[in-house]
Amino acid sequence: MNGRSPQDAFSTPWDAPLVPDFPFTFRNVEILTAFYRTDVEAVAALIPPPLEPASDIVAVHLYAMNDTEWLGVYNESAVQVDVRLPERDLRGAYSPYLFLDNDGAISAGRETYGQPKKYGRPTIDFRHDLIVGEVARNGITFVTVTTPYKQRRSSVEEAREIFDFVTNINYKVVPDAAGGVAIRQLTARSLDDVRVQECWRGPATVELRPHAQAPVHRLPVRETLEGFYWRCDFTLDDATVIHDYLRVGERAAEASG
Numbered sequence: 001m002n003g004r005s006p007q008d009a010f011s012t013p014w015d016a017p018l019v020p021d022f023p024f025t026f027r028n029v030e031i032l033t034a035f036y037r038t039d040v041e042a043v044a045a046l047i048p049p050p051l052e053p054a055s056d057i058v059a060v061h062l063y064a065m066n067d068t069e070w071l072g073v074y075n076e077s078a079v080q081v082d083v084r085l086p087e088r089d090l091r092g093a094y095s096p097y098l099f100l101d102n103d104g105a106i107s108a109g110r111e112t113y114g115q116p117k118k119y120g121r122p123t124i125d126f127r128h129d130l131i132v133g134e135v136a137r138n139g140i141t142f143v144t145v146t147t148p149y150k151q152r153r154s155s156v157e158e159a160r161e162i163f164d165f166v167t168n169i170n171y172k173v174v175p176d177a178a179g180g181v182a183i184r185q186l187t188a189r190s191l192d193d194v195r196v197q198e199c200w201r202g203p204a205t206v207e208l209r210p211h212a213q214a215p216v217h218r219l220p221v222r223e224t225l226e227g228f229y230w231r232c233d234f235t236l237d238d239a240t241v242i243h244d245y246l247r248v249g250e251r252a253a254e255a256s257g
Contacts, residue, residue, distance in 0.1 A: 114172020147227030
């Protein structure tokens with residue numbers, strides 16, 4: 001069992017962990033990103049206080065993970081909204097929805113960061129002069145993104161000017177065996193050693209279809225902004241706890257007592 005023991009295992013099964021030890025690296029990742037405007041009220045309805053909406057911009061990412069340590073080859077998608085945490089003077093991208101087709105990546109995102117990952121089937125397809133991204137679950141395609149194929153050279157910095165999604169914020173909830181909650185936190189993490197090989201920019205379309213188990217339609221498209229296709233390498237490492245609901249509740253109880 002390679003020297004592992006229950007005391008030092010990072011994940012279960014403890015002799016063959018599903019979740020990787022950090023850090024681990026993603027190579028030759030293809031990303032299709034589209035930005036659009038929605039209703040601020042819709043953003044506010046999906047984020048947990050004390051987070052607040054920072055704008056009405058939504059980012060939709062589709063990823064082809066072509067070479068990932070531990071996890072192999074898979075596809076992922078994320079819907080992110082622009083938020084801020086006033087108590088920390090922090091701004092970032094909160095992910096209300098993520099869908100992917102790899103059990104290790106689903107578990108790693110949920111167990112480590114608290115990402116609300118569910119199984120889905122994201123794809124990035126090249127159809128002549130058009131890049132098409134789709135996300136499906138239960139046989140229903142509920143996200144479709146399009147942008148022209150490599151028409152205007154760009155940079156990730158230009159994408160970040162629209163919505164700076166580098167700091168990813170998540171709401172982590174882990175139940176305990178007795179019916180309570182062992183962990184309830186906001187976590188934040190950024191990618192390390194990001195190396196961008198290419199980036200292209202162009203007009204985009206975003207189409208959302210209602211789906212009860214993947215309700216991205218709750219962030220309706222009011223105005224589509226820009227699309228980006230880019231390739232990069234990056235490393236994933238630990239996160240930081242930026243708000244602990246249980247400790248805040250304990251302090252409040254002590255103060256009132």
